[in-house]
Amino acid sequence: MNTAIYLDHNATTYVDPKVVDAMLPYFTEKFANPSSIYSISEEVQADIQTARETIQNLLHAKNGKIIFTGGGSESDNLAIKGYAYANQSKGKHIITSQIEHHAVIHTCEQLEKEGFTVTYVPVDDKGVVKIEELKKAIKQDTILITIMYANNETGVIQPIEEIIKIAHQTKIAVHSDAVQIIGKKEINIETLDIDLLSFSAHKFYGPKGVGGLFVKKGIKINNIIQGGGQEFKLRAGTENTAGIVGTAKALEIAMQNWKEEWDKEKKLRDELEKSLLSLIPESQVNGHLENRLANTLNIIIKYVEGESMLLLLNSNKIYASSGSACTSGSLDPSHVLLAMGIPHEHAHGSLRFSLGKKNTKEDIAKVIEVLPGIINRLRAMSPLYKGGK
C-alpha cells in the first residue's frame, strides 16, 4: 500500500536488473585487466570493443569514436577542456549557455581562469537558448560552442541541429551535454553531424560512475587524465569493464522501446501537470510545453518554498526535487530558472518531477491526492500568501 514513489529520474535511475546480470561476470570470472596479453584479457578487451560498437550502432555514431569515461561530468570536462587545449592556437573563445549543467559552467569558468574567454548565451522565458544571441556571440576566435541537448531541470530540448548548422558555417566545433536525452530518445549522431557529445549511464538505468564521450573523426582533443594509453590515449586508467558492459546493455534496453516509454511517461506527466495546475491556484509550468522531455515536469507553486514541499512529500514517501536555494546548500535558487527570468521568490518554490519506467497511474494519482493539501498547509503559514484564509 504505502510504497515509495520515486519521481527523480533526472537525478538518477535504478539499475535495470538485466544490466546488473550483464555486469556481474566482470567482477569475478572476467576480472582480467584488458591491457594484459593473456587470453582472458583479450576476451575482456573484446567485450569492451563489442560494448563500444553496440553504443556506436545505437547512437548512429560510426563517424567517430566513443571514449568511455567516469561519467557525464568527466565527459563534459574532457570535451570542453580537451578541445580547448588542443585547439587554442586557432582561438580562445568559447560559447555556452546560462542554463548548462555545472559540469559545463564550472569547466568554462575554469578555462576563463586559464586565459580563455567564454560567452554565456541567455535563454528565453521558455528556457530555450536564444539563437540570435548565440549568432551575435560568435567571434573571429570562437573555437567551440557547447550547449546542452535537454535541460535537466526543465526538460527543455535545445535547437541543437540549428546551432550545429550555424557553428559549422564558420568551422566552429559543437559539443553537447546530452546526458538527459540519451536513453530517452533516439539520437542520430551522424545525421546531426555533432562534433562532441557527452552521455552518462546512470540516467538510463545503467550503473553510476561510467559514461562516454563521442568524438567525431577529425576532431582533435587533448586528454585531461594522464597515464596509460587506454581509450585511444584519451582517458588513462584501467577500464571499468563491468560499467562499460553495463552501459551498452542499458542503452540497448532503452533503445528497444524508447518510443512506447516516451509516450507512456508523457501521458502520466501530462496528467500530473494538468491536475496540479487545476488543483493548485497560482501554479505554473516552467519551460517550453512542447519541446520538452516527456518525463519532466517543472512547476512553480507561488508563496511556498521548495524544501518545505519536499520534506512534506518525503513524509508521504514521494521523492522529487526542487530548484530552491535551500536544497542546494547555496543562497541562490536554480540558475536555470533565474536565467528564464523567473523571479527569485518564485524560483524558491519550484518542484521537479521526473518520471521513469516503473511509475504508474497510481503513483501520479497519489501525488495529485497529496500535494494540494501540502500546499494549503504551507500557504496557510506563509506571510506572502494573501489569497486564502
Next chain:
Amino acid sequence: MGMNYSEKVLDHFNDPRNVGELKDADGVGTVGNAKCGDIMQVYIKVKDNVITDSSFKAFGCGAAVATCSMATELIKGKTLEEALTITNKAVMEALDGLPPVKIHCSVLAEEAIHAAINDYLVKTTGVGLPEKGCTGCCSSCGKH
C-alpha cells in the same frame, strides 16, 4: 531523513507550534526577504511587560519553520528583557542543532523576536530598541 535535520527540527517542522496570525497582537516583527527564500513574521501579545502569547508565519525551508516554532515557544511567558536575551544559539540548542547551512535561519528567528519586541516598544513608548549592528549572516544585505 531529509537535510540531516534532528528529530526535534523535524518535529517542529511537521507539527509547528503557534502557527498563524495573532489577533490583536501588540507587536509584529517581519525579517528576511523572499529573494533569499526566507521570511519570518513573529507576533507577540504583551501584558505587564510579559509576553503572554506569541505566534508566527513563515515562508522558508524546514529549518525556517522549525526555528520560528521553537522561538515562539521559548519567548512565551518571558519578560521582554528575558526574551531579548534569547540568542540564535539558544534556539538552535533547543532544537538539538541545525545543519551548518541552516544556521542563518536561527539568526533570522532571533532577529524576528527582536523586531516584534521593537514594534511593541515603538507602539507603546515611542522608543524602540537601540540599533544593533550586523549579528551574523541573514544574507539579505548581500555584503557577506
